[in-house]
Amino acid sequence: MKIIRPMVYSLFAAMIGTGFFFLHTGQVDSSTGAQRNGATAYIEATQVSASFKVGGRVTELLVKEGDTVKQGQPIARLQSNEIEAKVAQAKAAVGLAQGKIAEATGAEAGALAKKQQGAAAVQLTAETAEQQVAQAQAAVQAAEAKVQALKNGARPEEKKQAEAQLNAAKEVYDVAEQSLKRMNTLLAEGLIAKADADKAKVSFEEAKAKYELAQQQAALVNQGPRPEEIQGAEAMLKQARASLRLAEAGREQVRIRQGDVAAAEAAARQARGAIQSAESGKLQAEASQLEAETYLSYTELLAPADGIIVAQNAQLGELVGSGFPIYTVEASGSRWAKFYLPETELTGLKSGDNVSLKLAATGAAVQGKVQLIAPAADFAVKKATHAAGDTDIRSFGVKIELTEVPENTATGMTVQWAGRAEEGVRP
Structure with a gap:
């Protein structure tokens, strides 16, 4: 027992001395920035929700x-039945607006066609009315001449007058015939009403009858007028005058047709307003459709x-x-680690420098590049020392972009600082 006890004491003394030796060695290495176990950090990556x-x-x-x-x-997807119904409703509103635009466009085209047709009819009616007045005036003149000739009796001058009346009746007949042909052509083209063509036909029949009558009167001039002939001539004069009044009344048709043109133009303006309104409705419906479809896209x-x-x-x-x-998605791409290094180890270190790290778990080498050195000290990790002659040492955040990482290295694993790449891994 006396021999064993001194041996135990000696062993304890040796162990204590060795511990002091290694502790002292570690302190010296730490003071030079070359301690065996460097600063550590965790591998980080961007995570997106x-x-x-x-x-x-x-x-x-x-x-x-x-x-x-x-x-x-x-x-992932959300339930979207209600939003899909709103999309369908918005599409239906767009379709309805398009239908209104088409309807209003058709109405405008119809009104413009009526306006054009009415303008042509106004011109034609005006020309026809003037011709009918001229024809009626000629008929009145012929009738008046005939009556006067009958009353004056048959004389050489009367024969000349009868011949003049015959010529006048022939002219009226020719005019009426041309007018009837023109009116029939316009009727076939749909530019006038059948009633206008019927009037032209009546005028032609009257002119024809007057022409035939003038022929008969010229033949009977030499025989002298009979009372009934004078009465017949006077009746024809009355009829010619009535036809003149009717022709003059036909001028009113021009103003009526001008009113139709104005009404067609007003209808065209109304249709254009309806088109603009429908187009505004379409834009509003399309905006509602876009909004509904946007909300529908949010469900995916x-x-x-x-x-x-x-x-x-x-x-x-x-x-x-x-x-x-x-x-939560861990985004692919660069990963990094943020170290907090004492200011004594930052001398000469700058952004862009290549550094060496190693995995704490396997010791595998990791390469990185200094991305950022915090411009101010991190007071939360500041280490204060109060040994004789020492000063406080502050820590700075250094963000390292990892450029080369071993395969199957998980985010969150610990890496150790091993210094700048050109210095190599420190022992």
Whole structure:
């Protein structure tokens, strides 16, 4: 026992001395920035929440945790029956507005056609009325001449007059015949009413009868007038005068047709107003359709970025609100780690410098590049030292973009600082 006890004491003393030796060695290395265990940080990556813009009941979940997704890929859907009905309603309103536009356009075309047709009829009626007045005036003159000739008796001059009346009746007949042919042509083309053609026919028949009568009167001039002939001539004069009044009254048809033209023009303006109103209604309906379709698109959730689904926060049939994160996506691309280094290790370090790191779990090398050095100290991790002659040492955040990472390295794993790349990994 006396021999064992000193041996135990010696062993304890050796162990304590060794501990002090290693502790002292670590302190010295730490003071130079070359300690064996460097600063540590965690591998981080961007995580994006995938949320609906509108609330509703979840009807489809198209991906699950661990699935890889592409940006814009559908990953979930909400119940959309009500919004689909609004879309259908908006489309029906657009179709109705288009129908109104077509209807108003047809009405405008019809009114313009009536206006054009009416303008042509006004011109034709005016010309016809003037011709009929001229014809009637000629007939009156012929009748008056005949009556006067009969009363004066048959004389050489009367023979000349009878011959003149015959010529006048022939002229009236020719005019009436030409007018009848023209009116029949216009009637066939649909430019005048049948009543106008009938009037021309009546005028022609009258002119024909007068011409035949003039022929008979010229033949009987030499025989002298009989009382009944004078009475007949006077009756014809009355009839010619009546025809003149009728022809003069026909001038009123011009004003009537001008009124039809004005009415057609007003109808065309009304149709144009209806077109503008229908087009405004169509624009409003299209805006409502676009709004409804936009809300319908909100019921389909698209992946916000390329990456991996790391969390699913909703279940089928669940009622979720606008902005509720249905999935969490870890975005593909660069990863980083943020170290908090004492100011003593920042000398010469700048953005863009290549640095070496290593995985704490496996020791595998990781390469990175300094992306950002915080311009101000991080007081939350400041380390104060109060040993004799020492000063406070502040820490600064250094963000490292990881450029080369071993395969199957999970986000969240610990990496250790190993210094700038040109310095190599420190022992």
